[in-house]
Amino acid sequence: MATRTFESTLEAPASAVWDWHVRPGAFLRLNPPFDPARIVEGGLVAEGSRARLRIQAGPVPVEWVAEHRRVVAGVGFDDVQVRGPFASWEHQHRILPIDAGHSRLVDHLAYELPLGGLGELGGGAVIARKIERAFAYRHRLLMEDLAAHARLAHTGPLTIAVTGASGQVGSALVPYLTTGGHRVVVLRRPESGAQGPWSSLTPPPGMFPGALEGTWDAGRGEIHLPEDVTLDAVVHLAGEPVGDKLWTDVQRMRIRTSRVEATRSLAEALAALPVRPKVLVSASAIGYYGDRGDVSLDEAMPAGRGFLADICQGWEAAADPAREAGIRVVHTRLGIILTPEGGALGRMLPVFRSGLGGNLGSGRQYWSWVSLEDVVGAIHHAIATEALSGPVNVVAPAPVTNAAFSEILARVLGRPRPLAHVPVIVLRAALGAFADEMLLASARVVPDRLIASGYRYRLVELERALAVALGQFDWARLAREYPGKVRPELAA
Numbered sequence: 001m002a003t004r005t006f007e008s009t010l011e012a013p014a015s016a017v018w019d020w021h022v023r024p025g026a027f028l029r030l031n032p033p034f035d036p037a038r039i040v041e042g043g044l045v046a047e048g049s050r051a052r053l054r055i056q057a058g059p060v061p062v063e064w065v066a067e068h069r070r071v072v073a074g075v076g077f078d079d080v081q082v083r084g085p086f087a088s089w090e091h092q093h094r095i096l097p098i099d100a101g102h103s104r105l106v107d108h109l110a111y112e113l114p115l116g117g118l119g120e121l122g123g124g125a126v127i128a129r130k131i132e133r134a135f136a137y138r139h140r141l142l143m144e145d146l147a148a149h150a151r152l153a154h155t156g157p158l159t160i161a162v163t164g165a166s167g168q169v170g171s172a173l174v175p176y177l178t179t180g181g182h183r184v185v186v187l188r189r190p191e192s193g194a195q196g197p198w199s200s201l202t203p204p205p206g207m208f209p210g211a212l213e214g215t216w217d218a219g220r221g222e223i224h225l226p227e228d229v230t231l232d233a234v235v236h237l238a239g240e241p242v243g244d245k246l247w248t249d250v251q252r253m254r255i256r257t258s259r260v261e262a263t264r265s266l267a268e269a270l271a272a273l274p275v276r277p278k279v280l281v282s283a284s285a286i287g288y289y290g291d292r293g294d295v296s297l298d299e300a301m302p303a304g305r306g307f308l309a310d311i312c313q314g315w316e317a318a319a320d321p322a323r324e325a326g327i328r329v330v331h332t333r334l335g336i337i338l339t340p341e342g343g344a345l346g347r348m349l350p351v352f353r354s355g356l357g358g359n360l361g362s363g364r365q366y367w368s369w370v371s372l373e374d375v376v377g378a379i380h381h382a383i384a385t386e387a388l389s390g391p392v393n394v395v396a397p398a399p400v401t402n403a404a405f406s407e408i409l410a411r412v413l414g415r416p417r418p419l420a421h422v423p424v425i426v427l428r429a430a431l432g433a434f435a436d437e438m439l440l441a442s443a444r445v446v447p448d449r450l451i452a453s454g455y456r457y458r459l460v461e462l463e464r465a466l467a468v469a470l471g472q473f474d475w476a477r478l479a480r481e482y483p484g485k486v487r488p489e490l491a492a
Contacts, residue, residue: 001088002128006107006135006475009485012146014095014103018074020146021045021093024210025175029145032137033339033372034471035130037064043209047071050082057085066091087112105142107135133471136478140468141373143485144458148377149180151456152384160383161185161223161231161277163216163266164238166207168342169283169334169375173235174208176376184208185225187216221265223273231277233383236266239283242308243343247433252307259311263318271325280322281382284331286368286395288312291441294366298448299333299391308437316391328389330382335368335395335445337375338469344439345409345469352409358420360427363403365442368395371459371469381455393447397460402439405462412466 010017020026022045031037035056042051045068053064064084071077074095081089089111096104109131113124160177164170165186177184186208214225218238225231240258245251263282270276289297290304303309316331323329336344344367351357378394400408406418427435447455459465467473479488 001110001112002124003111004109004128004131004135006132006139007487008105008139008143008478008482009098010103010105010143010146011101012103012150013101014097015074016146016150017095017103017105017142019181020142020179021077021095023179023181025178025208027051028171028175028208029179030138030141032134032471033341033469034137035134036341039207039209045071045077051079055085085114087114105139107138129474130471132475133473136473136475137468137471139486140473140478140482143482144373145176145179148380148456152380155384157181157183158232158383159183159185159229160233160235161187161214161225162235162237163187164236164283167237167239167241168337168339169372169379170235170237171207172372173237173376173379174211176380178208178210180380183212185212185214185229185231187214187223190215190217216266216269218262218265221269223266223269230275231270231273233279233281234266234270234277235379235383236263236280236282238262242287243347243434243438246431247307256311256314260314260318263315264321267319267322270327271321276325276327279328279330279383280319281330281332281379282316282319284312284316284333284391286333286335286393286443286445287437287441288316288333288391289443289445291365291437292444293442294444297393297443297445299393306437306441307433328386330389331391332375332379332382332394333391333445334375335370335393335399337372338369338465339372340470345466348409349470352406352413352415352418355415356420357406357410357415358418358422359403359406360422361402361424361440363401363406363421365402365440366399366444367402367405368393368399368443368445369405369462369465370395371465373458373468377458378450378455381450381453385453388449388453390449392449392453393445394450395445395447396462396465397447397451397457398462399444399446400462408463409466412463412470412472 027043037053037055040052040054042049050065050067055062055064062085065082066079067082069078069080076094079091092108094106098104160182162170162174162184165174174184212226216223240254242255287308288303290306290309292304303313319329338345340346340349375394382388410418479486
């Protein structure tokens, strides 16, 4: 039987750490993006409760059922495999108080691979490495989540509605908010709206255990909330993805309708509520600036040209009914989000992992990137910061050229330095106008307003951000970067 122990010191009392772990969304929040599991059923901690998960064992999906046992409030609980990929698996969570403001989290694992010694010989080292990187991810994320929620604790628990919760940002934001003690209302489309331009606006049932559900009929401009629920804030993320399909006339219409018309519908519905939320954080994008070469772009810069720039202008203006009703509106202009589950990085990974990655076009165009964790953190910061309104660039402070991005990505993946270029003519032939406006456009965007408002970044260096997102951040590196908080002897 193999055993592993991962231990770190948290700048939070044991009670706060316990509360975080037993709130809705804890499992989803700790689920690493580089090796994710999907909750099929359950997920909340209670004596005898079970979570049914679906994971990937190579190309094969596998069901994993774990039962919570020995749940002791404020102290810990165990997860024991009932059915799954291991011969046996037991995970002990222990939260040990140090003093009024500090505690120690100890994760102790004991597991056996199938086929006994043969299984250990064939995959023991690989599994051990995956486990180590997953727990390095979990401990680092928990330390930083607890710190972020403590900084913004002055708001108290809020009730926050989220549209587009099943998307790239929403699926990370909802569990971040619920584990922080906020009540989230996931706005789903009514069943009658399952087809048409609003089809991307809702998560599947059961995606967020413990979250409340309301409906938003974007076509009719109606919001229906659970009984006796009033909203403190709304985060609007819904919209047709811009990079999944070629920009035909029909697809351009869907993109415009799902952003501009849907946002106007939502803003009017919020303005008509008997008790209005105090703030609407509405997504936008750095496509607002168009292709601007190496010019430094802060929030005061005018809009650029092109389809995306036009969409972003209309998208932001569509929130005017909420603004006019006295709701504070923040437009988060999102950069290139680093996640292996989609977007530019998700598309690049297979090619770069094969060693065939290269620069797109000349490689001189600026890419303004941002970690998914900082997108989530910036949205929470925008909700909590009353002085913040209008456009806010949500990008890391140091944009890089596409050539630099490609070189760093290859290094993180342990692949050779890219030497090839993908010709512009090939990109245009394959992707049409999307290539010009998303991959070849240069936008050197700076987050002046976010920094000036006091936001604390988690990941400011591209190499570290990619290492975290792609599971290349191991326990030894965690121990080096958090001296005194992580047991270094566990890094061996």
